[in-house]
Amino acid sequence: MIEQAVAAFVQEAREILSELEDLILGLEEAQDPRTVDAIFRGLHTVKGSGAMFGYTGLARFTHHFENAFELVRAGDLTVGKQLIDLSLAARDLMERFLALGGDGAETDALLEAQETTALIDRIQSLTLAVDPAATAAPTSKTPGKTSGGLERYSIRFRPLPDALRNGMRPDLLIRELAELGPVDVRFDLQDMPSFDALDPTLACLTWVITVETCNGAAAVEDVFIFADDADLSIESMPMEAVADRTVPEQGTPAVASAPEARTAPAKIDAKTENIRVASSRLDDMMDSIGELVIAQARLDAVSERLGDSTLDAVVEEVGRLVLGLRDATLSIRMLPIETVFGKFRRVVRDLSTALGKDVRLITCGGETEVDKNVIDRIGDPLVHMIRNSIDHGIEADDVRIAAGKPRQGTVRLAARQEGGEILISIEDNGGGLDVEGIRRKAIARGLIEPDAELSERDLHLLIFEPGFSTAETVSSVSGRGVGMDAVRNTIDGLGGSIDVLSRSGQGTRITLRLPVTMAIIDGLRVRLGGSIYVIPLAAVEECVEMDRAETSRKSGRSVLQIREHVVPYLALDRIFGLPPSAEGRRRVVVVCVGGQRIGLVVDDILGQGQTVIKSLSPYHRDLPGLGGATILGDGRVAIIIDVGTLVRWAEARHSDALGKVA
8 A cells, every 4th residue: 555655656646747847937928826835735735745754855956946946935035047956957857866666876977966966055045045944954954934923823633544554654744734733733542442343554543743834824824735534624723822722632532623624635525526546547448448449349340231220220220329429538538638738748848948049839729638648658759849940940049130030940849739639830930941951952862863853841741751851960869860750650540641831931830630549430441351450541532443444544543533633553462462453333532631632543442430440460561551450240350441551652662653743
């Protein structure tokens, strides 16, 4: 149980540290007192809980950080760039303390390291200037900044029976109370069972504590901020009435609470509104739903074969329930993309400082929800593109001013949902892509012929080729040409696509199209010979018939005339190395890849429906054009086609297979 309690503390501390970064950066834009209170409260929680769960090194360091924001909260210390820089550095160091796993030799070494002591000295140089008393370490038990006159508080604290087994340490709470002022501790033994019935693992005592402090009621409540597993009342007692109050003797029931007794913090009552669930359990739940969807597809097939109207009605009802359960489960896995966007404020701040540029990050659409698997994998690609935007896109200050632009550059991150896709755009107002420079590099690397006539859009997409970079020098930020290649691989792996729009002197916008979820998709089932394949419905634009005359043309051009447009196509039997199809009339599924319409020739179209994505084996996972597999209603396995990688692979390996539009 102790291990679970410590794990819960570590998880909560990580979340607090993640929020701290956003809050600190938020102070740079607007100095809201509520933000200052939130930062102080987060630091106090990490400090108090850290000391409770064996992270005293973290607690001791956090104390100095907390002192600074206590002064800010009291209005004695002003928030400026120096404090923001120190706060971010201190927050990073707290993360390192947390990663060390509690007290030990490594924690002691980090606490005594030069970088730690130097950071503490810099924080103290700020706090010393306004409050010399604020420099004491937490073990010094020096009261903090006073918020009023001396007051006495009577605290009745009764841990729940399992609290001690969950890691609660009342002695540490009392020790923290003692930092606020003199304390008197007594016990209420009325709930203590007889010795024969005593279970030493259960909490039976009630602590009756009196503390005199100048720090106010909030400071006393903060001591118990993490002690959720307890009944707590805090009563303020006027000093002149103290002498008349009867303090319960040891072993006797405590006095009844006064009418104005301060109740425990509201968060204690609110703890049942949300529960924390391991993401692996959501994955297990989603796997079970996937199996249910497959079973329901089999039931549909059986019902269709039997033709029983009574069974049809039951199957329809089951289908409705499965659909509702699927949607509910998918919604649990959805997270606002702001959880990713929020991390980039620090990236932009640090990188613009390192490069000597003034760059502001603007985000919108952060409330857009995406499957957690997409959230987990989209962070690194976005970091690469933001770094490229700042390093290569945003011009130096003098260049921007000479061009009549504002000195401050902007990088805009936006997200929105369109049908079953999420569109994420990264846009900067820099100098735009150098089209001629990209062409020269592409020719020099043999990616295109010197006389090749590529559209501006096709030239833009060359920046995603492996090892491609127009940078003349390699810096610590970018220039090796591996980042954007990794971006495309990740987006392909997510079943998404990339589009680039750039205007010289105005900036560049890169748009990512991603599926809302990667667990269950809507797919189009097609037949090729005796096998069935699934094409993601989000990529499908239309389906048309293909005459035998089209397949017997001797022109050598693999193109179709669809209304007024010419569309190149791929014969999937040829791409997959299957025997040539003998079908008389075949079908063409027109998909959109990178903004270009491509036809995929199949033998027949079977219909559409929910598709549960199953991972391929390690032997097949890296084959181009395969996005996974699924189990059909009749038990057969169908391959899910990764349209984007399939088309690009065909273009690179079978240039003659994909017709060139005249």
